Amino acid sequence: MRSRPGGVKSLWPGPPASTFIKARGRVPTALVARRAPRSGFRFLSKIALADIAFVARGDSLGSLFESAARALTEVMVDRRTVVGRVHRELDVSSPSVDRLLYDFLTELIVLKDVESLLFKEFRVEVATGRGFRLTCEMDGEAIDRERHALRNDVKAVTMHMFGVKKAGPRWVATVVLDI
Amino acid sequence: MTEVKNAKQVSDVVWEIPESFKPGMNVPARIYATKKLLEAMDNGVIEQVTNVASLPGIVNCSYAMADAHWGYGFPIGGVAAFDLEKGVISPGGIGFDINCGMRLIRTNLRYSEVRPRIKELVDLLFRLIPTGVGVKGFVRLSQPQFEDVMRWGVKWCAENDYGWEDDVDKVEEGGYIKGADPSKVSQQASSRGINQLGTLGSGNHYCEVQVVDPARFFDAEVGKRFGLVHDDQVVVMVHCGSRGFGHQVGSDYLRVFDGAMKKYGITVRDRELACAPFASKEGGDYYGAMVCAANMAFANRQVIVMRIREAFKQVFHKDPEALDMHIVYDVCHNIAKVERHKVGKSSRDVLVHRKGATRSFGPGHPDVPAVYRELGQPVIIGGSMETGSYLLLGTKKAMEETFGSTAHGSGRTMSRTAAKRQVSGAELQRSMEKRGIYVKAATMEGLAEEAGMAYKDISEVVETMHQAGISLKVAALRPIGNIKG
Numbered sequence: 171m172r173s174r175p176g177g178v179k180s181l182w183p184g185p186p187a188s189t190f191i192k193a194r195g196r197v198p199t200a201l202v203a204r205r206a207p208r209s210g211f212r213f214l215s216k217i218a219l220a221d222i223a224f225v226a227r228g229d230s231l232g233s234l235f236e237s238a239a240r241a242l243t244e245v246m247v248d249r250r251t252v253v254g255r256v257h258r259e260l261d262v263s264s265p266s267v268d269r270l271l272y273d274f275l276t277e278l279i280v281l282k283d284v285e286s287l288l289f290k291e292f293r294v295e296v297a298t299g300r301g302f303r304l305t306c307e308m309d310g311e312a313i314d315r316e317r318h319a320l321r322n323d324v325k326a327v328t329m330h331m332f333g334v335k336k337a338g339p340r341w342v343a344t345v346v347l348d349i
Numbered sequence: 350m351t352e353v354k355n356a357k358q359v360s361d362v363v364w365e366i367p368e369s370f371k372p373g374m375n376v377p378a379r380i381y382a383t384k385k386l387l388e389a390m391d392n393g394v395i396e397q398v399t400n401v402a403s404l405p406g407i408v409n410c411s412y413a414m415a416d417a418h419w420g421y422g423f424p425i426g427g428v429a430a431f432d433l434e435k436g437v438i439s440p441g442g443i444g445f446d447i448n449c450g451m452r453l454i455r456t457n458l459r460y461s462e463v464r465p466r467i468k469e470l471v472d473l474l475f476r477l478i479p480t481g482v483g484v485k486g487f488v489r490l491s492q493p494q495f496e497d498v499m500r501w502g503v504k505w506c507a508e509n510d511y512g513w514e515d516d517v518d519k520v521e522e523g524g525y526i527k528g529a530d531p532s533k534v535s536q537q538a539s540s541r542g543i544n545q546l547g548t549l550g551s552g553n554h555y556c557e558v559q560v561v562d563p564a565r566f567f568d569a570e571v572g573k574r575f576g577l578v579h580d581d582q583v584v585v586m587v588h589c590g591s592r593g594f595g596h597q598v599g600s601d602y603l604r605v606f607d608g609a610m611k612k613y614g615i616t617v618r619d620r621e622l623a624c625a626p627f628a629s630k631e632g633g634d635y636y637g638a639m640v641c642a643a644n645m646a647f648a649n650r651q652v653i654v655m656r657i658r659e660a661f662k663q664v665f666h667k668d669p670e671a672l673d674m675h676i677v678y679d680v681c682h683n684i685a686k687v688e689r690h691k692v693g694k695s696s697r698d699v700l701v702h703r704k705g706a707t708r709s710f711g712p713g714h715p716d717v718p719a720v721y722r723e724l725g726q727p728v729i730i731g732g733s734m735e736t737g738s739y740l741l742l743g744t745k746k747a748m749e750e751t752f753g754s755t756a757h758g759s760g761r762t763m764s765r766t767a768a769k770r771q772v773s774g775a776e777l778q779r780s781m782e783k784r785g786i787y788v789k790a791a792t793m794e795g796l797a798e799e800a801g802m803a804y805k806d807i808s809e810v811v812e813t814m815h816q817a818g819i820s821l822k823v824a825a826l827r828p829i830g831n832i833k834g
Contacts, residue, residue, distance in 0.1 A: 218419055219764045221421065222766070283540075321795060322794075325446055329603060
């Protein structure tokens with residue numbers, strides 16, 4: 171079951187209530203929704219100019235992490251060109267919710283480099299207890315330079331402006347990726 | 350437009366922000382910029398260069414070079430030196446791409462000889478040098494061999510048929526930094542890096558065929574000493590770093606330092622400035638791992654150089670030796686190193702962080718290769734693929750003012766997202782070809798992100814540092830062919 175723990179300390183004041191890209195299968199610069207959906211991501215064009223920043227949101231921690239994983243993947247490839255041929259599961263534990271997001275996104279970058287895998291869909295559940303733990307089921311495939319519309323080779327998740335916070339009923343994360 | 354309260358103009362191109370600018374600053378911040386560059390500099394630079402001035406044990410000043418732009422933690426174009434006992438080491442002051450740097454290789458070919466073959470040459474370079482997302486290199490290594498690469502960098506390459514005998518002499522630090530400790534590198538970092546030797550990456554990384562611009566060959570005498578003997582001589586520039594290996598070392602230790610700061614009672618204004626005392630276990634461990642990544646980056650550029658030599662051999666049907674394809678120099682621009690500098694009235698060892706900044710050691714310095722020592726070191730400044738790059742000369746004044754450091758490139762003024770909104774990759778590729786620059790990119794979106802309009806005017810950046818006496822102009826290098834990830 172996805173849990174919704176409250177009282178996680180905010181590390182960043184949060185994004186303005188504004189437009190978000192619907193996450194599923196959309197490119198970063200197109201198709202901006204008029205109303206903020208319950209989950210999704212939005213790229214921020216005026217932060218850390220050489221790199222790429224985004225705000226992700228979700229109505230639970232699970233959906234927040236799914237949005238963030240989609241945003242990260244969209245930086246590397248147009249997800250519409252990726253097919254779910256390979257199934258993987260991740261199990262990540264971390265002492266805090268923001269560290270859990272950092273560790274989760276870093277795992278996806280590692281899989282890109284070590285096994286040349288990019289993922290299209292993510293189903294994340296987050297549990298709390300002593301610290302935070304997530305399980306993620308993902309479908310994707312090995313990089314195919316002929317078929318995939320590849321974009322940037324993400325180097326790392328930075329901690330610049332990094333944070334996860336609860337904004338009203340939703341969870342919001344800000345992430346700056348080193349490109 | 351950036352306005353800095355209380356900024357004092359030290360000279361036409363140097364501005365000082367006093368410690369009173371914000372609470373907690375231990376030293377002033379200094380920005381190298383013309384008034385025009387300063388006004389165009391984003392506020393993030395001011396925020397970040399003054400945040401760095403607040404770190405424990407920083408000495409003299411926190412510096413931003415003329416190409417500075419908003420990075421993460423430190424500004425890109427930032428320089429800071431720390432006391433070895435009281436000071437810190439910060440992964441955010443080095444960058445995830447540890448020892449990202451520039452290498453310049455000369456040829457004895459003239460523009461007229463290369464121009465008719467440029468498409469063939471660039472297409473072959475693109476085939477021989479793996480570029481883009483998640484690529485694997487062509488060097489197969491066992492874990493013990495990879496650890497040798499971590500320890501010995503270019504020296505390992507030269508001993509394993511990936512280099513010429515004199516290559517090591519033309520690389521900063523002789524091709525490897527001492528103090529590498531593979532036991533401080535995580536298994537995950539090794540897994541990310543072991544298959545990436547000889548890969549270019551993406552973003553602003555490139556391999557570029559260039560010509561010495563006859564109209565801007567500023568110092569032909571020094572140029573000659575660097576091996577540039579013709580005013581339309583063809584050279585090749587490589588910009589890349591330690592790939593996933595360095596990125597993972599940075600990520601691993603950022604987490605370690607994020608936790609260690611509490612232990613040492615350190616607070617920072619940005620989590621990306623996470624740091625630990627250099628003299629601590631955490632600081633020492635990171636330094637040992639960081640040097641491994643730095644040496645891997647030297648080796649990465651070295652292996653790529655061998656592929657460049659191979660491409661020229663195939664296209665021009667001459668041995669690379671006959672084409673005089675020697676390295677002019679190789680510089681790091683994301684690094685921290687222990688160096689001896691003047692602090693106050695005396696000289697002592699300090700830990701110099703250069704993040705998007707280049708070493709610019711002057712004449713007579715023992716760390717400058719013997720062949721250049723009398724002059725000063727070559728400084729390689731990489732510009733955008735449209736506007737070109739520069740070869741400069743290190744100076745004594747840099748040693749006195751900036752811990753022997755200068756700028757590293759143009760510096761972005763526009764985000765990647767904004768650049769893509771303004772131009773398409775295909776449109777840019779066609780436009781560049783019309784201007785005599787043949788570019789081959791792994792992705793069209795990536796190409797658009799690197800459009801010249803997204804960067805500052807490199808000539809103004811170089812002119813600023815020249816006017817300040819921190820690095821002196823030798824030659825402008827005009828792009829004619831480029832591959833990028």
